[in-house]
Amino acid sequence: MKTRKSKVLGIILVVVMIILSLLFLFPVVWMIANSFKGDAAITADMNTIQAFVPPAPGKGFFNNYVSIITDTNFLRYMLNTLFYAALLIVLGVVVNGLAGYALAKIKFPFRDKWLMIIMMLMIIPSETIITINFLFIAKLGLLNTVIGYILPMIVNPFNIFLFRQVFVSLPDDVYEAAQLDHCGPVKYFFTMVLPMSKTVVATVSVFTFLNVWNDYLWPSLVFTSSDLLTTQIGLNSITSNENTTMGQTLAVITLITIPVIIIYSLFSKQIVEGVVSTGSKEG
């Protein structure tokens, strides 16, 4: 039974968390509210509470959004990025999942040392190897191609580690039962291992999506054709254009932020479960 003291502490905790949440939400609310306004209104409302209130819906309410979608290639950039993300999620789950499965369940020489090496790769910032990746892709003649963009991004040591940590706890007798049910190793991976590990698949998918969605440096090196550009580069090109208004800039940023918020809202439970399970299972 809760004591009076613990109840009071609980209420204080909730109040503090609400205040902190509001502090974090203020910039987002400000951004969304002002994305519907013209520059004059934004400037006028800057130092008032009106800065956090969107204008009343009416004619021209979506002007900033309409002009971004019709006057720029931003929709194209968003679709490009979604396509790259989808491709990398599928390939990443398969490739990193298979690697994680091998490290978890298949006995081969120096397996633990391989795992150690892969874990060590996690501490190397991607920026340090970006030049090597660029030269490699250039030598292959894959610059300005989708393959050239996604190839170095498929394998991810962190995702391999996540998969390995979850797969290691899968019971071996399920694999043996599947063998007796005429299920080969490849079919077992796709019809048993992945469905049994939905949480980590969701976690890796979300991380991959965010990685692609927020990536700026690598696509800006690989892509030169505007047809292939991603959202972050699109954001840069739109906001750096002197004709772009502040309202349009905020509309672009809102468009970029919305998918991230949706993804987090839908998969927050899986992300937490996925990361927690990789730490709590016996390794």
Added chain:
Amino acid sequence: MSFIELKKICKKYPNAAKNSVTDFNLEINEKEFIAFVGPSGCGKSTTLRMIAGFEDITSGELYIDGKLMNEVKPCDRGIAMVFQNYALYPHMTVEKNISYGLKNMKVPADKIKEKVDWAIDILGLSEYRYRKPKNLSGGQRQRVALGRAIVKDSKVFLMDEPLSNLDAKLRVSMRNEISKLHRELGSTTIYVTHDQVEAMTMADRIVIMKDGVVQQVGKPMELYEHPVNKFVAGFIGSPQMNFYDVSIDGNIVKFSDGKTMKLPESVISKLGGKTSGLILGIRGEDIKLEAQSLDVYKDTKQSAVIENTEVMGNENNLYFTFGGTVTIARVSKYEISRVGDTIEFVFNPSRIHFFDKETENCLF
């Protein structure tokens, strides 16, 4: 020819100092129910897994239905297996768990439905058909595992301690269900357990193993009545057989605590003149307390003070120290004794076993 034949099967794991299974020889007839029993680490599950194809056979030959199986994949051996931890597919319903193997075997859909309906009906799983394993109890999960095995028309069923995760009451009812299924399906069954009661109640023959070596193969009562060594004698039967270090002087048996007991010449003569380095074994129920036995076997009459009693309902176990060791006598529920009572008891001489102390082999 026997249906399953294991010839000099050995298993040695890499870097292991000794074999996990050594020279395992066994012939199993079609439709026979065989139980592998022994303490943890005796090699019974390893042997079963070698039969299933999950473990490589280091040396020896395995034949199923006359075909050498050493290099055959598990799915092509014509076996079905029930696992200790059920090994159900957690993301599939009961129906899909049972039908999964059939689908992979490209059995026609109507045939699959027919078989799944039959299995679900026979195992009483109708109301759980669309549930996932996490929403089933242990007994229901084990029935699903059985269902998955029986739909495949396999000639051989392998069961690896299938009841060890169930509570005592459920274990008894599942024991009965498995025996019934075996009779109905007529499949050859190999059942691994560490529970000698399961082995005794279900199996046509029992294989007792210790340290990877088969100790004895026989019908349950053969093992109970005629154990080949002290290990088998001690393993089969509950409470376990009482053992005493003894020596013989004429017709007199001398116990390590100095007590003596006169045995008939017919019993002593079977020892072939061996007088020392002996272990005498007698089961609890062959230690008699009732007046008639005290009179019939009066030459072996002894006395002791009761140290503990176990009231089992249908019988009582009496604990007392005799011959330098704690002795358990299994007496009828009407033989009421209390802790501290002095009792008189006799050994039924015809039920006494003698073992060589060095080899632990039964002398008769």
